[in-house]
Amino acid sequence: MIARYSLIVVxxxxxxxxxxxxxxxxxDLHGFPYQLIPRWMFMLILLAGIFRGRGYGLFYGIMFGVFYDIVYSQILGIYTFGxxxxxxxxxxxxxxxxxxVAMTILTVTFGVVLLEYYVFGMMTLLGVTDMSHETFFNDRFLPxxxxNFTFLVIFTYPLRLWFQFLEKKFNELI
Structure with missing residues (x-):
């Protein structure tokens, strides 16, 4: 029972x-010139999609995309769709x-790159931001x-083992 809901809780x-x-x-808090945007939840969603299947990735992506839109975004639907x-x-x-593991890390990193550029492109298109690409790239994207890549390299292997454990538990329930 705990294994079934552990992914949603995490x-x-x-x-x-x-x-x-x-x-x-x-x-603006400490005069830090760079923006560090954690995408850990999205990376876990991608890992869930890779290890559990497309349906899980789509479901969790839409569900937590709605949460992201409601809490963090000015415009509803951008994170949900992305x-x-x-x-x-x-x-x-x-x-x-x-x-x-290396291919998993590359796939998830590519997903974060796509999400960052998608959100930047949509915000620019809708006129929410007037940040230039150079500023976006140097001050937000690279940091x-x-x-996120450091976080992913550290936690991919333990998460892979956790997904294998969950798969084993789900197979025992069936």
């Missing part, structure tokens, strides 16, 4: 922690990607990717 905890971490590294679509496209559950 995703929700990451959702809350992301907002807290962003407040700690807020650029997280849902990207997690559906990149939830490639073939054994080569599931068994190869965000370095932080």
């Amino acid at each position: 995703l929700f905890i990451l959702f809350i922690i992301e907002g807290t971490v962003y407040q700690i590294f807020a650029p 997280m849902g679509l990207i997690s559906y496209i990149l939830s490639i559950s073939i054994p080569f990607i599931k068994d190869n 965000t990717m370095i932080m």
Whole structure:
């Protein structure tokens, strides 16, 4: 029973922690010139899609995308559509990607890159931001990717073991 809902609980905890971490590294708080945007929840959604299947990636991407839109975004639907679509496209559950940690890391990193550029493009298109691409790339994109990539390298293997444990528990229930 606990195994069934553990992923949702962990995703929700990451959702809350992301907002807290962003407040700690807020650029205007300490004079820090860079924006570090944690995408840990989205990375876990992508990992769930890779290890559990496309349906899980799509469901969690849309569900937590709605939460993201309500809490963190000015415009509803941007994160819902972006997280849902990207997690559906990149939830490639073939054994080569599931068994190869480096390919898993590259796939999830590519997903974060797509989400960052999608959100920046939509915000620019809708006139919500007037940030230039150079400023976005240097002050937000690179620091965000370095932080998220470091997090991903550290936690991918333990998360892979956790997903294998969950798969084993789900098979026992059936």
